[in-house]
Amino acid sequence: xxxxxxxxxxxxxxxxxxxxxxxxxASIAIMIATxxxxxxxxxxGENINFVMEQVENKQGMRVVIxxxxxEYILEGLKSKIQNIEIDGKKVVNTVTFISKEEAMKSIKERxxxxxxxxxxxxxxxxxxxxxxxxxxxxxxxxQVQDEIMKFDGIEEISTDNDTIAKLNNIARGIRMGxxxxxxxxxxISIAIIAYTVKITVYARRKEIEIMKYVGATNSFVRxxxxxxxxxxxxxxxxxxxxxxxxxxxxxxNSILESNVIQSLSVSFYxxxxxxxxxxxxxxxxxMGIGVLGSSISMKKYLNx
Amino acid sequence: MIExxxxxxxxxxxxxxxxxxxxxxxEKGEFVFLVGSSGSGKSTLIKLIEKEEDPTSGQIIIxxxxxxxxxxxxxxxxxxxxxxVFQDFxxxxxxxxxxxxAFAMNVVKAAPKHIRRQxxxxxxxxxxxxxxxxxxxxxxxxxxxxxxxxxxxxxxPSMLIADEPTGNLDPNTAWDIMGILNDINLRGxxxxxxxxxxxxxxAMNKRVIRIDQGTIVSxxxxxxxxxx
Numbered sequence: 001x002x003x004x005x006x007x008x009x010x011x012x013x014x015x016x017x018x019x020x021x022x023x024x025x026a027s028i029a030i031m032i033a034t035x036x037x038x039x040x041x042x043x044x045g046e047n048i049n050f051v052m053e054q055v056e057n058k059q060g061m062r063v064v065i066x067x068x069x070x071e072y073i074l075e076g077l078k079s080k081i082q083n084i085e086i087d088g089k090k091v092v093n094t095v096t097f098i099s100k101e102e103a104m105k106s107i108k109e110r111x112x113x114x115x116x117x118x119x120x121x122x123x124x125x126x127x128x129x130x131x132x133x134x135x136x137x138x139x140x141x142x143q144v145q146d147e148i149m150k151f152d153g154i155e156e157i158s159t160d161n162d163t164i165a166k167l168n169n170i171a172r173g174i175r176m177g178x179x180x181x182x183x184x185x186x187x188i189s190i191a192i193i194a195y196t197v198k199i200t201v202y203a204r205r206k207e208i209e210i211m212k213y214v215g216a217t218n219s220f221v222r223x224x225x226x227x228x229x230x231x232x233x234x235x236x237x238x239x240x241x242x243x244x245x246x247x248x249x250x251x252x253n254s255i256l257e258s259n260v261i262q263s264l265s266v267s268f269y270x271x272x273x274x275x276x277x278x279x280x281x282x283x284x285x286x287m288g289i290g291v292l293g294s295s296i297s298m299k300k301y302l303n304x
Numbered sequence: 305m306i307e308x309x310x311x312x313x314x315x316x317x318x319x320x321x322x323x324x325x326x327x328x329x330x331e332k333g334e335f336v337f338l339v340g341s342s343g344s345g346k347s348t349l350i351k352l353i354e355k356e357e358d359p360t361s362g363q364i365i366i367x368x369x370x371x372x373x374x375x376x377x378x379x380x381x382x383x384x385x386x387x388x389v390f391q392d393f394x395x396x397x398x399x400x401x402x403x404x405x406a407f408a409m410n411v412v413k414a415a416p417k418h419i420r421r422q423x424x425x426x427x428x429x430x431x432x433x434x435x436x437x438x439x440x441x442x443x444x445x446x447x448x449x450x451x452x453x454x455x456x457x458x459x460x461p462s463m464l465i466a467d468e469p470t471g472n473l474d475p476n477t478a479w480d481i482m483g484i485l486n487d488i489n490l491r492g493x494x495x496x497x498x499x500x501x502x503x504x505x506x507a508m509n510k511r512v513i514r515i516d517q518g519t520i521v522s523x524x525x526x527x528x529x530x531x532x
Contacts, residue, residue, distance in 0.1 A: 005413045019398065207396055213354075214455070215384035216411040218377070 005220065013227035016200075023200050024232060031236035031289065032243065034189035035282055038182065039244045042281055043274055045178035051266045052171045059167065060094075060134040061145065061159035067128055069153035074129070077151060081133055084147045091140045096132040103127040128155060139168050190289050190296075197229060198297035222298050229294035233286030240282050245271050305463060305494050306330040306353060311362035313348055313518075322348045324518040325362070330496060332462070335489045337505050338498040339528055340515040346498040349515065350467045353496070354388060355379055367462065384412055387456025387493075391468035393448045395440040401427065401451050402436040408455045426454045430484055446477030453484055463494035470501050478504060502528040 017024045063081070065074060081095050098106075104127050108115055135144060145157050201208070211221050248271045255268070271278075306329070313323040323345050330336050338346050351357040352364060355371050364371050367385055374382060395404050402423055409419045427433050430450040440448055449469060456464055466485065470478035482504050489495040499505065505512060506527035514522040 005410075008410050008413075206394065210394055210396065210407070211411050212380070213383060213388050213394075214408040214411050214459070215380045215382075217380045220380075220411060220413070 005223070009220075009223040009227055012224040013231055016204075016224060016228055017231050020200055020203070023203070027197070027200075027232050028236045028239070030192050031189065031232065031286060032240050034185060034192070034289075035236060035240035035285060036243060036247075038185050038189075038285065039240060039278060039282070040247075041178055041181050041185070042278065043244070043248060043269070045175070046274060046277065047268050048171075048174050048178075050269055052167070052174075054266050055167060058134070059138060059163065060132050061141070061157050063131040063133055063148055063157050064155040065129045065131070066153050066155045073153045077131065077153065080151055081131060081148060084144055086140045086143045086147075091135050091137050091144060093134040093136045094132075098130050098132055100125045100127050100129050103130065186285070186289070189285075190292050194293040194296040197225065197293045200228070201225060201294075201297050222295070225294045225298055226291055229290030229292075230287055231290075233288070233290030234283065237279070237282035237286035240286075241275075241279050244278055244282075245275075248274070305332045305334070305367060306496065307363075307365040308349075308352075309363040309365070311352065311359045311364060313345075313352060313357065314360045321360075322518050323352070323359075326515075326518075326520050327362075328513055328520060328523055330494060332494055333489070333492055335486070335495045335508075335510045336497070337508075337510055337512045337528075338496065338515065339500060339505060339512055341500065344515045345518040346515060347467055348518075350465055350496075350498050353465055354386065355382055384459060385462050387453075387459070387461040387464040389449070389452050389456050389464065389466040389469045391471035393440070393445075393452045393472075395448055395451055395455075397440050400437050400439055401432060401443070401454075404440070404451055405454045405458050408458050412459055414459075422458060423454075426458045429457070429487075430454045444477070445473050446480055449473060449477075449481050450484065453481070453488075457488060457493075461493070463496065464488055466495070466497045466499075468499055469497060470499065470504070475503075482508065500528075 063077075065077070078095050078097060082092050083090065084092055104125050107127065111117065133144070133148075135141060141159070145159065148154060148157060208221055252268060252270070308326050308328050311323060311326045312321050314321050326349070338349055340346050348357065352359055353366070355364075355374060359372060362372075366382060371382060396407065399407065405423050405426060406419050409422065414422070424433065424436070427436055430453050432447060432450055432454065435443060435447060435451075440451065443451070449472075453469075464485070469485070470481050473481065478501060485495055485497065486508070506529075509526065511525050512522070512528065513520060
């Protein structure tokens with residue numbers, strides 16, 4: 001495409017957005033509404049993933065070491081566990097050694113003033129040494145356990161399998177639900193934008209007809225409308241990001257003040273951490289919907 | 305330049321042929337009237353030349369090329385070789401006279417410099433230099449048709465096709481428009497006009513192709529009614 005016609009199309013598109021102010025504003029309003037709903041689900045999904053990660057990281061397994069294990073085997077175990085790969089990816093987050101002495105100390109702490117139950121057992125520490133292992137991906141829990149059991153010197157692995165399975169189910173459900181809602185919203189908004197652009201195209205059908213009589217190629221006829229869709233998409237994205245930022249910060253502040261969240265000790269994304277992601281998604285969405293909407297509504301007028 | 309070889313056209317639902325076995329040849333630089341009553345098939349002939357419609361059978365050759373099997377994507381380039389004028393002018397109401405004419409040049413991706421030079425020249429040719437910044441609804445019907453003529457001519461097409469160009473105009477204005485069309489023809493452009501303005505056709509004494517119920521019934525120089 002020559003620069004001449006590109007600058008012509010750009011000029012025409014901007015003129016048209018401005019001339020058809022009412023139509024453009026309507027399109028932009030619809031897009032912002034869509035993007036807002038979309039955005040709510042998007043940041044919700046992102047935060048749920050984020051919280052799930054935090055919870056997952058805290059969930060761990062206790063790898064109990066056999067009492068009679070040799071020192072050199074014990075030392076090798078840590079890096080062996082650390083380097084476990086499932087499907088070619090490392091999934092172990094942290095490996096912490098808890099010695100017999102530390103185990104005893106922590107039990108004493110937990111017992112508090114009832115330490116006397118341990119009396120007489122002090123001479124020979126009956127508690128085993130162990131490794132506390134956390135994972136980056138909790139769904140690989142069982143596979144990691146199987147791998148660890150293959151190593152020498154392992155007595156047993158104790159883990160809260162029930163909690164882990166529940167967490168996995170919740171996470172999967174939430175991700176699935178968000179995805180379905182996103183898909184539905186995108187389809188609806190493309191349909192709405194296509195309809196809106198169709199009205200614009202209908203209002204300009206005379207112009208399109210004349211363009212074809214004087215020998216405009218289809219891509220030339222389509223150009224300004226596509227760019228118009230792009231412009232509307234970009235404007236909508238910019239406004240939506242600002243609205244999202246205000247709403248998000250407002251909600252985040254009130255959530256962080258609530259006691260429940262403070263007691264759970266999980267943290268959420270700040271908007272600046274999400275900014276690039278939200279902007280990216282909005283631009284992609286806005287431009288995608290704009291271009292797709294324009295193209296769909298143009299089709300009918302070009303096959304003549 | 306324009307050649308029809310045994311062209312027939314049937315619309316899907318119509319029982320009779322709209323155009324029946326039409327054959328004629330229009331040479332470069334000719335001035336030809338297509339005459340006939342309403343519904344005789346004049347407009348269909350024009351649409352076939354522009355490839356707005358495809359013939360059911362037969363061949364249409366424009367500038368030495370058979371357009372019958374022309375690809376959809378090549379149609380714009382065919383249309384650039386012909387300027388088209390309609391009875392209802394078909395100007396863009398939200399653009400000035402200048403912009404309406406420049407529009408046709410933008411569409412063929414002309415350079416801005418070339419547009420700025422060419423548009424005033426063409427507007428001068430049709431006598432509308434002073435009206436360049438007016439909008440179509442500020443002009444009379446005759447002036448509007450002159451804008452349409454300027455738009456059709458601005459890309460220097462080798463032929464000009466007009467479908468009832470004076471149909472909406474009073475007799476005096478109609479003569480103005482015919483005068484301009486004649487000037488355009490004298491500069492070497494082939495002109496084909498579908499019309500039923502009898503007095504004009506009679507007075508101009510050009511080649512007349514007469515069509516009646518889809519069939520070409522006469523093709524010779526002279527007036528509107530000279531059949532047989």
